[in-house]
Amino acid sequence: MAIYHLNVKNISRGDGRSVVTAAAYRAGEVLPNEAEERLSDFGGRRDVVATEIRLPAGAPEWMANRSSLWNAVEVAEKRVDARLAKEVEFALPVELPRSAWLDVARTMADAYTAQGFVVDLAIHDDGARRNPHVHLLMSTRRVGPDGFGLKIRSADGKQFVTEARALWESVANAALGKAGHAVTVDSRSYAKRKLQHVPGRHHGPNPQERRVRRLQAQRERDIMAPRDPDEDLPVPDPDGSPIHPEQLAAAEDRMLGDMHRPVPGEASQTEGDLQAARMAVDQQNAREVGEDEAAAYRLAPENHLDWLEDNTRPEDVPTLERWENHLDWLGTDRPEPGDGADGREWNRPGRDER
Known part of the structure; x- marks a missing residue:
């Protein structure tokens, strides 16, 4: 026998819930939350297989827009403890082929649109077919051409839950038979079927496993993230040694x-x-x-600016010019005696004059 699971919940403002946030989470979208003046951001979820809004006959077209629909619900409900929406959530049997998921979800949703509900359906699956399930988020007021009307009081009692469980049993078994499976689901409890089985408990996701998966996903994103090819490369000095960032900043x-x-x-x-x-x-x-x-x-040298104060007398210029090249006598082209530039005999300077 396939596993049967169906749960009915209320989205209530008295519990601090927001129906816009609930709709954004189930659809994996970013919706403007006008009542809270913020964005309800759940974009990028990878476990959302399909979403769709199913409208009853005579509903205005703007209700097909998820943001307009649920923000209008927030406005229509005035009480601080108002019940904003009803949710029917049920598990898809793993024996049911993936191609049949949307059909059975629409069949369930249309059973409620026939009663006057607006139904926002979402199919979730983790990709491993470990827990495929459907969320039917439904308005609590009747719908007319002008918008929302009176509350649908038939959804308040225990009878609504009993009928929802029986409805899903019928739809699921019909889909399983159409897919060629002999297995069926049963909405009755073990006690009503007089079985001695201990009912299983739904523990939900393991927090430690979810934390490990998030860390692993973050590491994979960091590895795959593009980076600048020159990022974190040190700047070398002429010898090839890296320059300290402080020295580099000072030079800049x-x-x-x-x-x-x-x-x-x-x-x-x-x-x-x-x-x-x-x-x-x-x-x-x-x-x-x-x-x-x-x-x-x-x-x-200390006197490297002495040329600014030149006290040379005119009569000293010939002597200075002659002694400027006082080592020229070491060369082979020294002048012969008597060949001085001024016509006088040239004498080799003495040791004391050198």
């Missing part, structure tokens, strides 16, 4: 500072303006220098 700051530093040639624009010239000199003296420039300044 120095480069940007050099780019925005005024060009020395701009000082020529202040020519003729004494105050502007002084400001340009002060700015040049106050600028920061790099390590290489500082090292060159420290190694320079």
Whole structure:
């Protein structure tokens, strides 16, 4: 015998429930929740096989839109403890072929649309056929051309549950027989059938297993996620050693500072303006220098700017020019005695004069 399971639930505002959120979860969609001014986001669910809204005769077309339908239900119900929707949830026998799932779901839904309900159906399966099941989320008010009317009170009693269980037994057995299976389901309890079996308990999903599956899925997404080919690669120095990020940032700051530093040639624009010239000199003296420039300044001779104060007398120029090349006598092309440029005899300088 195939396994039978059917459960009837209420979606009640008194329990802190939102019918828009319930519809978004079952359909695996993102729906605007106008009452709560947020999005009910359950998009991307992979266990939603099919969804469909089944309307009773005379229902307005806008009810075929899931967002419009369930936000209108929230508006129609004024009480703080209002019952917003009714749900019939039942398990699909694993013996039933997948191709028959939507047909049996529609058959069940149409049995309620004939009573005036709007039915939002959703078929769920984890892909391994371990727990295929159907959700029928139904409005609690009758539907007319102008929208929602009075409450359907026939859904309030125990008779509604009994009839739902008998209905699913009939529909499921007809579908199993059509598929060629001899097995059947029975909506009666073990006690009514006078069987000594202990009824099984529905434990639901194992939290630890779900946590492990989520972690595994996250690891797979991280592995498959595209990444920049240059991401996390260190920047090498001329020797091939990686540069520390702090050193790299400091070098970048120095480069940007050099780019925005005024060009020395701009000082020529202040020519003729004494105050502007002084400001340009002060700015040049106050600028920061790099390590290489500082090292060159420290190694320079103390008198490397002496040319700014040239006290040479005119009569000393011939002597300075002659002694500027005082080592030329070591060469083979030294002048012969008497061949001086000034017509005087050239004498080899003495040791003390060298």
